[in-house]
Amino acid sequence: MSLAPSRRAAAALFGGLALSPFLGRISLGQRTLDVRGGGNFTPINVAVIPFAGDGGPAITGIIVNNFKRSVFLNPIDAGAAAGAVNPDAAPDFAAFKALNAQYVVAGRSGRGPDGRMKTEFRLWDVGAGNQAAGQQYVTDPNNSRRVAHIVSDAIFTKVTGEKGFFDTRIAFVDESGPRENRRKRLAIMDQDGANVRYLTRGEDLVVTPRFSPNSQELTYMSFGAEDPRVFLLNIDTGQREVVGNFPGMTFSPRYSPDGQRVVMSLEQNGVANLYSMDLRTRTTTRLTDSSAIDTSPSYSPDGSRIVFESDRGGTQQIYVMSASGGGGTRISFGDGRYSTPVWSPKGDYIAFTRQSNGKFGIGVMKPDGSGERILTEGFHNEGPTWAPNGLFVMFFRNGGGGPKLFMSDVFGRAEFPVPTPGFASDPSWSALLG
Numbered sequence: 001m002s003l004a005p006s007r008r009a010a011a012a013l014f015g016g017l018a019l020s021p022f023l024g025r026i027s028l029g030q031r032t033l034d035v036r037g038g039g040n041f042t043p044i045n046v047a048v049i050p051f052a053g054d055g056g057p058a059i060t061g062i063i064v065n066n067f068k069r070s071v072f073l074n075p076i077d078a079g080a081a082a083g084a085v086n087p088d089a090a091p092d093f094a095a096f097k098a099l100n101a102q103y104v105v106a107g108r109s110g111r112g113p114d115g116r117m118k119t120e121f122r123l124w125d126v127g128a129g130n131q132a133a134g135q136q137y138v139t140d141p142n143n144s145r146r147v148a149h150i151v152s153d154a155i156f157t158k159v160t161g162e163k164g165f166f167d168t169r170i171a172f173v174d175e176s177g178p179r180e181n182r183r184k185r186l187a188i189m190d191q192d193g194a195n196v197r198y199l200t201r202g203e204d205l206v207v208t209p210r211f212s213p214n215s216q217e218l219t220y221m222s223f224g225a226e227d228p229r230v231f232l233l234n235i236d237t238g239q240r241e242v243v244g245n246f247p248g249m250t251f252s253p254r255y256s257p258d259g260q261r262v263v264m265s266l267e268q269n270g271v272a273n274l275y276s277m278d279l280r281t282r283t284t285t286r287l288t289d290s291s292a293i294d295t296s297p298s299y300s301p302d303g304s305r306i307v308f309e310s311d312r313g314g315t316q317q318i319y320v321m322s323a324s325g326g327g328g329t330r331i332s333f334g335d336g337r338y339s340t341p342v343w344s345p346k347g348d349y350i351a352f353t354r355q356s357n358g359k360f361g362i363g364v365m366k367p368d369g370s371g372e373r374i375l376t377e378g379f380h381n382e383g384p385t386w387a388p389n390g391l392f393v394m395f396f397r398n399g400g401g402g403p404k405l406f407m408s409d410v411f412g413r414a415e416f417p418v419p420t421p422g423f424a425s426d427p428s429w430s431a432l433l434g
Helices: 005-014 056-068 079-084 093-098 141-160
Strands: 018-021 044-048 073-076 103-111 117-125 130-139 169-176 183-190 205-211 217-223 229-234 240-242 249-255 261-268 271-278 284-286 294-299 305-310 317-322 337-343 350-356 359-365 373-378 381-386 392-399 402-409 415-418 423-429
Touching: 044 056, 044 141, 056 073, 056 103, 056 141, 073 141, 079 093, 103 141, 117 141, 130 141, 169 205, 169 402, 183 205, 205 249, 217 249, 229 249, 229 261, 249 294, 261 294, 271 294, 305 337, 317 337, 337 381, 350 381, 359 381, 359 392, 373 381, 373 392, 373 402, 381 423, 392 423
Parallel strands: 044 073, 044 103, 205 423, 294 337, 402 423
Antiparallel strands: 018 130, 103 117, 117 130, 169 183, 169 423, 205 217, 217 229, 229 240, 249 261, 261 271, 271 284, 294 305, 305 317, 337 350, 350 359, 359 373, 381 392, 392 402, 402 415
16 A cells, blocks of 8 residues: 555654555445534444454553544443454444444554564444444554554544544643742643653743644744743754844744744834744744734634734734735624634634633634634633644643643533643644654
8 A cells, every 4th residue: 555645754753654454345435423513413432342462452542542532432332242353354233233333443453573563453334334444554662652543533534524633742831830930841742641752941931832734843932031032943853943033022923834934923112013934034024013912823724814812902802814914804702802813724713712701711713703602611711722623622721720731622512631740831732643
């Protein structure tokens, strides 16, 4: 099986990941679950049979945990029916139909003679009585967790018709120490909280990390001995550089969808305007020219527009303008102040923070400001970031001594804590790694 460009990139990351189809009759019917139809859906029941092989228990546990947090898929206990499943043969569809299972996942994972880990799975459609998907992966055993996430994504996509989000990373600010003297370090981890890695040591205060489109770099704001500055950081090499040499404070950076530009705020004399920098030529372009505070810019997925917050009308509100700059159109008109807007990767929604009546809510609205809905509201929720499939929003919430990360689906049906080593804020969700 030839590798598509994205899979070739994944193979390089895996140190030689081989993929091939797990042969069987594949169902190519319509998607089972219309997740875009609104919040009135019933999750799909998926029976996950424990994978065979010495690596099977770990793979199974990760897949089940992913599905529990997926909102759209419901992993169910297969009970006695699980013991009769052969990963190489069709299951007893009648037995699983009696359990109200709509799909069955089976597979195996273990080391081969060459020491590499081979993982294979089959997804069976109980109603159709055939195989819906199948794949096998060969990789270094150290990458077995990624394989489990890739399997989870393949199943999620086949069942829902939408891209997955499990094989991703989260950049965030790790916070430790007393509240009045917090140590803040840049960190990254898998979306389920595993494989935490610290990128800075905490000498300087850091905030608002943002992934580049290829997930190999971060841009963030650092408070050092001089004025706060926007930096670029290569995750693999640790090399960092200042974005521009501006005579003031720069903050709220974010990459353009093509990764060629960074848009940010520049504060001078109590006024903040938006600027973009071409990372190839280092030329800068001023995008706004107001006597207000314009900040928190975010590009639309096609790069043609920018959403941002501004107090130019007297209170913090959300505006949309052309990516080349100029006047902005206000789109937020609800009760309260709006901030931290970020465009969905799908382009269909803009997530935001709303402060109203002493509460902080995380919500979404369409790019024209219509269809506003609050996903969660309470004490100091802030800083939404989108999953790459546009179906989930992650944010941080202060409480219990410090901030913690949470995620919600775009319909607000379910909310889950995101595990971190300690207090955490300012999450940024990467693109799919594969």
